[in-house]
Amino acid sequence: xxxxxxxxxxIAVGCFFLTVGTIGLLRFPNVYNxxxxxxxxxxxxxxxxxxxxxVRFGPGGAGLASLxxxxxxxxxxxxxxxxxxxxAQRMGVPFMEGVTWPDPADEDGD
Amino acid sequence: MAAxxxxxxxxxLAVRAGLVVVSALCILCAxxxxxxxxxxxxxxxxxxxxxxxxAIAVLFALQTGRSLFITGALVLAIIGFITTVSVAKFVTEGxxxx
Numbered sequence: 001x002x003x004x005x006x007x008x009x010x011i012a013v014g015c016f017f018l019t020v021g022t023i024g025l026l027r028f029p030n031v032y033n034x035x036x037x038x039x040x041x042x043x044x045x046x047x048x049x050x051x052x053x054x055v056r057f058g059p060g061g062a063g064l065a066s067l068x069x070x071x072x073x074x075x076x077x078x079x080x081x082x083x084x085x086x087x088a089q090r091m092g093v094p095f096m097e098g099v100t101w102p103d104p105a106d107e108d109g110d
Numbered sequence: 111m112a113a114x115x116x117x118x119x120x121x122x123l124a125v126r127a128g129l130v131v132v133s134a135l136c137i138l139c140a141x142x143x144x145x146x147x148x149x150x151x152x153x154x155x156x157x158x159x160x161x162x163x164x165a166i167a168v169l170f171a172l173q174t175g176r177s178l179f180i181t182g183a184l185v186l187a188i189i190g191f192i193t194t195v196s197v198a199k200f201v202t203e204g205x206x207x208x
Contacts, residue, residue: 018132019131084154
């Protein structure tokens with residue numbers, strides 16, 4: 001019974017965070033803002049649903065695979081978001097007003 | 111505790127509702143894949159779609175009780191990461207492997 005309630009709560013939390021991430025992806029004005037919206041809440045939502053899988057299947061076998069999936073997501077999603085942000089900046093996608101990129105020449109000075 | 115295999119009604123309902131919600135979110139993300147003004151927008155949206163599909167695979171494993179789909183979700187996550195990284199490399203340098 002406790003297991004069933006826990007699974008339901010985790011699925012609800014995961015769906016909430018996935019919805020928040022998708023709304024951010026659709027509504028934010030800029031590539032960099034959209035990336036922030038998709039990377040963090042989407043990771044949290046999928047991690048919650050993976051945790052539901054861990055609760056359902058137990059600590060051996062598929063539950064362990066769920067924990068590995070959470071670890072993998074937390075390692076790779078920020079890496080991919082960082083690489084796409086760097087690619088967008090090198091392509092010349094403009095920032096919003098008032099946002100600056102640190103100048104490499106300044107970093108050499110100090 | 112209930113007998114093994116006989117899940118209560120609300121868990122089945124929650125898993126089914128979760129499947130419907132996450133599938134609808136996939137379709138909403140597809141709008142940004144098609145209409146995103148720049149290429150990085152589209153890549154970010156594809157990344158979001160892949161993450162949603164990973165969640166769908168885990169929910170399907172919960173619905174059917176087959177744990178194989180969790181392994182499938184792991185494979186999908188790996189493919190999504192490789193897609194993002196390779197597109198980022200291709201966009202900046204015009205070449206993936208030099």
